[in-house]
Amino acid sequence: MTFIETIGVAWEGLLLNKLRSFLTTLGVIIGVAAVILMIAISAGAAAAIADQINALGTNLILISAQRGTPGKPPTLVYDDALALAQGVKGISGVAAEQSVTDQVIQWGTANFTIPTLGETPDFPTVRQVPVGSGRFFTQVDLDRKNKVIVLGSKVAHDLFGDTNPVDQEVMLGNTHLTVIGVMAPKGSVGGVDYDDQVYVPLTVLYQRYLANTPVQNRVRAIYVSAASAETMDSAISQIKTLLARRHGVTVSNPDFTVQTQQDIIQTQQATTETFRTLLAWVAAVSLLVGGIGIMNIMLVSVTERTREIGVRVSIGARPDDVRMQFLLEALILSLFGGLVGVVAGIGGAWLFNETGVMRTALVPWSLGLAFAAAAAVGIVFGYFPANTAANLDPIEALRHE
């Protein structure tokens, strides 16, 4: 039997039993589709994370105090940020940030509680949250501890409705503050809704909301944007050296951490890993079920065609010929399932994306991988039936009805 003819015979057999062939390969179809979808979803998640990181600001370096050691409170302070801005070369901005418990904001009769942050002038550029109207506060505002506030876009809308908030006076906690600006809508990034919080100068936060607390002067994070990707590494090492010197620690054993976008991506990818593992199991189980289905149908096929096998042997087919024929049939069956699965996987990924269920990104090599998995299933699970066929006794096979 030539290869082509064997394929032809196998294909005809499949067409004879269209429904049976389809049902048999359903497991393979689902398995292959799951493999493709799994990879598309994790690629989509990775792309989403990358987008988040981009939204946070490119070439962003995040410095945070190491927390959690009892008796040794975090030591990152506002002056560290000022020192970094002064002493590190190759950076385009430094933004220090501190938060307080949510405060009640009030204008006229409207009031609600709102996350409140103390920021420095570089916040809009470093964190890439542009100002929508009015202005952000300046170093002068910080130095003079001017009682000004900038609102997130949603806060502005909720509090003022159609009124222009700029130059209006609001109450935040016990302090009267003048609205000088409203940020442009940004949306949620990494679980933080930038539109639903308010910003005051860091020094005002210390004076009005953190007076007489040990948190005085401390910042929860300093964001530094490197001037370019090329200056990242140099900026990081300068930051480490400078902060270590200021804190009286060594670079190898610091009391702060310096993270880049890459670090953040990696942390977040660990989260999607769990989901990917789950899908991998779905794929593996489906392929296993598909394989057993193929084995079952091939055993049925061998039984149905016992006489044919006897005829083939009687005219000179070797056991190897018979084995190869049935292996090829199993392979064709599984590759057929693989093909349908690839189409289903692509369609599923597209549908997930379109309907907004989950962001997906098709990865070309995943199609090859899924197809190869289907082929492997065909060969592995086709071997036993093929071997059964090859070892049939010719006389008994010929006598079979």
Add this chain to the structure above:
Amino acid sequence: MDNDSLIRVENLVKIYDGGEVPLRALDGVSLTIARGEFVAIMGHSGSGKSTLMNVLGALDRPTEGRYWLDGEDVGEMDVEELADLRNRRIGFIFQSFNLLPRLSALQNVRLPMLYRLENRLDAAKREKTAIAALEVVGLGSRLYHRPNQLSGGQQQRVAIARALINQPALILADEPTGNLDTKSSEEIIGILQNLNRQGVTIVMVTHESDVAAHAGRIVHMKDGKIMTDGPNGHRQRDAAPALESRGGAA
């Protein structure tokens, strides 16, 4: 061993253990068939004819006894060599034709060639050879018919073409006319006789005396043993005259 003997079996025994008592389907069969002979094997149903044919066709192995084909000890052969024997040196014809239903006449005939591609012809020559074989059996106009589109006699002729395709020295036919009407039977026997005239050795099982009458030698079996074995003509009883008149009319 003399050079002319194609088949030599000695003391063949085939025992089936399935039933309450072991059944001796072959019970000490010894037989020598010379190259070019046309031998008919006769006997009642269950006398062991098919069992013997299967052993001769290398489809089955005897429980005891030895079998030389063309001087080679078949009992010593491995599965590959047996497959080769069935493919190139023996053509087997069955009562029930045993064509593959999904293949055309041409594809059926071509099949044995495809199992020995390494020492065979290219696709075009294979096709030519298969067409020629079908023409020999008078089916040159039925190349692309499937078995279910052919009459019994035509199907058996396809089977003969398939058996011939690798030019075997030996044709084994187990009741080749058992499922056929008289006219078709005669056509089949005619083809076999023609082949025999061209030097192909033929061993044919039949329980119809008029069919056996065409053979040069008739072997009678009973209970797994050979009862009589001799040239045709002498041992024909009541069937012989009837057959001669019919043969004259044909």
